[in-house]
Amino acid sequence: xxxxxxxxxxxxxxxxxxxxxxxxxxxxxxxxxxxxxxxxxxxxxxxxxxxxxxxxxxxxxxxxxxxxxxxxxxxxxxxxxxxxxxxxxxxxxxxxxxxxxxxxxxxxxxxxxxxxxxxxxxxxxxxxxxxxxxxxxxxxxxxxxxxxxxxxxxxxxxxxxxxxxxxxxxxxxxxxxxxxxxxxxxxxxxxxxxxxxxxxxxxxxxxxxxxxxxxxxxxxxxxxxxxxxxxxxxxxxxxxxxxxxxxxxxxxxxxxxxxxxxxxxxxx
Amino acid sequence: xxxxxxxxxxxxxxxxxxxxxxxxxxxxxxxxxxxxxxxxxxxxxxxxxxxxxxxxxxxxxxxxxxxxxxxxxxxxxxxxxxxxxxxxxxxxxxxxxxxxxxxxxxxxxxxxxxxxxxxxxxxxxxxxxxxxxxxxxxxxxxxxxxxxxxxxxxxxxxxxxxxxxxxxxxxxxxxxxxxxxxxxxxxxxxxxxxxxxxxxxxxxxxxxxxxxxxxxxxxxxxxxxxxxxxxxxxxxxxxxxxxxxxxxxxxxxxxxxxxxxxxxxxxxxxxxxxxxxxxxxxxx
Numbered sequence: 001x002x003x004x005x006x007x008x009x010x011x012x013x014x015x016x017x018x019x020x021x022x023x024x025x026x027x028x029x030x031x032x033x034x035x036x037x038x039x040x041x042x043x044x045x046x047x048x049x050x051x052x053x054x055x056x057x058x059x060x061x062x063x064x065x066x067x068x069x070x071x072x073x074x075x076x077x078x079x080x081x082x083x084x085x086x087x088x089x090x091x092x093x094x095x096x097x098x099x100x101x102x103x104x105x106x107x108x109x110x111x112x113x114x115x116x117x118x119x120x121x122x123x124x125x126x127x128x129x130x131x132x133x134x135x136x137x138x139x140x141x142x143x144x145x146x147x148x149x150x151x152x153x154x155x156x157x158x159x160x161x162x163x164x165x166x167x168x169x170x171x172x173x174x175x176x177x178x179x180x181x182x183x184x185x186x187x188x189x190x191x192x193x194x195x196x197x198x199x200x201x202x203x204x205x206x207x208x209x210x211x212x213x214x215x216x217x218x219x220x221x222x223x224x225x226x227x228x229x230x231x232x233x234x235x236x237x238x239x240x241x242x243x244x245x246x247x248x249x250x251x252x253x254x255x256x257x258x259x260x261x262x263x264x265x266x267x268x
Numbered sequence: 269x270x271x272x273x274x275x276x277x278x279x280x281x282x283x284x285x286x287x288x289x290x291x292x293x294x295x296x297x298x299x300x301x302x303x304x305x306x307x308x309x310x311x312x313x314x315x316x317x318x319x320x321x322x323x324x325x326x327x328x329x330x331x332x333x334x335x336x337x338x339x340x341x342x343x344x345x346x347x348x349x350x351x352x353x354x355x356x357x358x359x360x361x362x363x364x365x366x367x368x369x370x371x372x373x374x375x376x377x378x379x380x381x382x383x384x385x386x387x388x389x390x391x392x393x394x395x396x397x398x399x400x401x402x403x404x405x406x407x408x409x410x411x412x413x414x415x416x417x418x419x420x421x422x423x424x425x426x427x428x429x430x431x432x433x434x435x436x437x438x439x440x441x442x443x444x445x446x447x448x449x450x451x452x453x454x455x456x457x458x459x460x461x462x463x464x465x466x467x468x469x470x471x472x473x474x475x476x477x478x479x480x481x482x483x484x485x486x487x488x489x490x491x492x493x494x495x496x497x498x499x500x501x502x503x504x505x506x507x508x509x510x511x512x513x514x515x516x517x518x519x520x521x522x523x524x525x526x527x528x529x530x531x532x533x534x535x536x537x538x539x540x541x542x543x544x545x546x547x548x549x550x551x552x
Contacts, residue, residue, distance in 0.1 A: 022386060128374050130407070136367040143366055166407045 053105035053156040055079050057090045058232040059192035060101035061222055062160040063200060064172040064185040065215040066208070068243035069162035071101040071172075072219045074226065075252055076234040083234070091240040093247050095120050098134045098163040099240040103189030104177065105156035112144070112155060134163030134171045134242075138181060146179025154178065158189040168244040170209075185209065191230035196222040220253075227255045279391045290388050290395050293417035297399035300343030302433045302466040303330060305401035305412040306426035306440060308455040309448055311489030312403035312410035314341040315459035317430070317466065318482045331486045335360035336493040337370040337405050339486050343430035344398035344417070352396060356380060373404035373411045377421050385419035395419075399429040405488050423549040428462060435465040453508060456485060460509035 060073040073090040076083060090109070092100045094116055102109035116137065123132055138161040148154050154177045162172040174187040186200040200218050204210070210218070216239075223237045238251035274280055275288030282288055303316040316330035331341045332353045338360065342349035359379065363371040387393040395417040402413040414429065415421045426447055428436035439462045447455060463483060485502060488494040497505070 022382060126375065126378075128372070130372045130375065133369065136369050139368040140366055 049153040050105075050108075050156065053108075055084060055106045056232070057088075057103050057106050057109070058190035058230060059196070059226050060090060060103045060158075060160045060189045061192045061196045061200075061219065061226075062101060062162050062172045062174075062187045063210060063215045063218055064162070064170050065210040065212050066170075067212060068164055068170050068241065069099065069172045070212075070215050070219055070239055070241050071099045071160050071162050072223055072237050072239045073101050073103070074223065074234050074237040076232060076236075077106045078232045081232070083232075086234050087236065087252070089238050089249065089252075091238045091249050093240060093249050094137065094163075095123070095131050096246045097131050097165075097242065098137055098161065099242045099247050099249070100137070101160035101162075101189070101240065103158040103160070108155040108157045109159070112141070112157060112159075133165050134161055134173075135165055137161055137163075138171075138173045138175055141175045142179045142181045144179075145175060145177060149178045160187050160189060162240075163242045163247065164244050170242075191233070192222065192226055195225055195229055199225065223253075224255045227257075277391055278388055278394060287388065290418050293395035293397050294399075296397035297344040297417065297429055298431055298433075300345075300399070300430045301330065302428060302430035302436055302463055303341040303343050303401055304426075304428040304433075304436050304440070304459050304462045304466075305341065305403055305414070305424065306447055306455060306459050306462070307403070307410040307412050308450045308452065310410065311452050311455065311487050311492060312405060312412050313456050313459045314339065314401055314403045314484075314486045315456075315463045316341045316484045316486075317463050318484065319480065320482075327482050331484050331496055333486075333494050333496065335364070335370060337488060338373060338376070338402065339404075339488060339494040339496075340400045340402050341484075341486070342398055342400055343433075345396075346398070348396040348398040349400070352380065352384075352398065352400065355383065370406060372406045372408070373402065373413065374406075374408070374423070376404075377402060377413045377415065380415060381419050381421045384415070384417070388419055401427060401429060403486065403488050403494070405490060405492075410489055425549060426462075428466070430466070432466040432468070436462040439465045452487075452489070453505065456487065456505045457508040457512055459485065460505055461512045464509070 055077050057073065057077050060071065062069060062071040071091050075087050075089060077085040077088045077090070088106070090102050092102065092113060094100050100113070100116070102113070120132065123130070141159065141161065145155055145157070156177050158174070158176045160172070160174055162170075165171050171183070172185065172187055173181060173183040174189065175181050185204065186197055188196050199222055203218060219239060227233050227235050235255040235257060236252040237255070238249055239253065240247060240249040272282065272288070274282035275292070278287060278289040301317045301319055303314065305312065305314050307313065314331055318327035318330045320327040328346050331339060332349065333339045334353060334356045338356070340349070340353060340356070356376065359376060360371045363369075384396055388395050397417055399417065400413075400415040402411070402415060404411045404413070412424045412427060413421055414424050414427045425444060426440040428440060443458060447458065450458065460483060467481065483502070485497045485505065486494060487497065
């Protein structure tokens with residue numbers, strides 16, 4: 001199959017469907033399949049791929065509560081240690097049942113977001129009232145991300161996927177750049193993984209889920225802690241809320257800053 | 269040999285606006301043994317009749333499991349059905365691998381319809397000579413789909429295809445209103461009664477003769493993966509069905525001739541356009 005793409009030999013068979021594909025009646029020529037870049041012939045500088053993140057978002061925090069999920073992220077996108085973009089939403093509404101919070105390389109987040117949006121449009125074009133569920137998106141992401149890492153060309157992203165499933169059951173999970181996945185009542189990326197997860201876990205009531213109010217209070221508290229303690233963070237943040245009645249991204253909210261204690265700190 | 273001069277190729281229209289090759293393929297469905305599909309609010313049921321080709325052989329499989337949430341029963345050319353079931357299986361498996369959930373039935377059948385339609389529009393292909401009844405369960409509840417060689421498909425409340433299926437369909441039509449609220453046991457019994465209506469009249473009456481026909485029942489529903497019932501499980505439903513059996517239908521009802529359509533058409537005009545004889549699900 002590969003010699004179809006080497007640009008020298010003409011393919012033996014054109015204008016027909018590949019095995020298992022549908023016939024393109026009006027297409028005329030079959031579209032040249034876009035092979036992944038690392039499988040095409042090398043350019044003058046060899047095959048190129050991403051090896052590091054460039055513009056990054058830091059924390060995303062997701063909390064599951066009894067009637068849905070909340071996902072919060074501050075609006076900072078950094079370029080190294082530079083606060084390059086200070087007002088960018090990193091929590092996305094995917095559809096009425098799914099929220100996505102994107103951490104790590106923001107270009108890769110935008111790229112995967114575009115692909116996901118296209119899938120949602122394909123969903124809507126069916127007009128059959130069937131929407132993708134958060135578990136399905138999370139599983140699809142693990143397959144895509146694991147596939148990319150296996151080809152030594154990973155997407156440098158760390159995402160929080162949340163929402164409600166068909167029976168109205170809340171779902172919250174994390175997928176990272178290697179395609180690893182886990183599900184919990186609190187998941188986070190970036191610095192929130194170190195600072196926010198312990199805070200949320202220690203206030204988890206035994207034997208029941210958080211209520212919406214408890215979750216929103218915890219988000220407010222955690223975003224404040226993150227603003228004070230994480231240098232790649234800004235005081236503005238957006239919060240996505242997904243319940244069986246739909247999903248919204250609210251904000252931006254502002255952390256209630258108080259620097260009066262600063263004068264007491266000496267030695268810097 | 270030919271019915272007329274416009275049927276040599278699937279891509280050739282007759283002046284009446286028909287594609288005769290496609291209609292011949294629809295006739296192939298009527299050569300297969302009967303199969304019935306019906307559903308209540310929680311499960312979809314397939315009932316199939318099969319007859320061994322000789323006394324020393326077992327009958328062909330009529331019901332093909334596709335995935336945990338979906339299965340088909342067939343009438344027509346078995347080999348074509350195997351090709352289609354292989355396609356359905358690989359689609360379901362791909363979907364399951366990618367999303368770890370089951371393929372929504374309406375989408376799967378739409379894709380199958382697209383695949384089947386291409387064969388009716390290319391000179392180098394022929395339509396699939398098999399009709400399918402698809403039973404599936406997804407987030408929208410249980411489904412019965414009828415798929416025809418013409419690549420038409422219908423979301424049905426109940427349906428029956430195959431030889432002498434009109435009798436079964438008549439039974440389904442007259443009991444349609446009670447299906448939705450039936451219990452699971454009842455709906456299976458209804459299916460068995462319906463299929464017994466399609467037995468040839470002599471075999472319907474001569475009980476020991478009817479024994480050479482095998483009835484296969486498969487169910488799928490909420491919390492119930494697609495399952496073909498075993499002989500032991502079948503006993504209970506056979507008994508339930510025998511209590512339901514009403515007087516055998518009149519022979520006039522017992523043929524596959526197209527039903528009169530009421531318009532002033534010539535009686536000997538050849539095959540008619542397909543008619544949906546049982547109420548289909550309304551599209552919202």
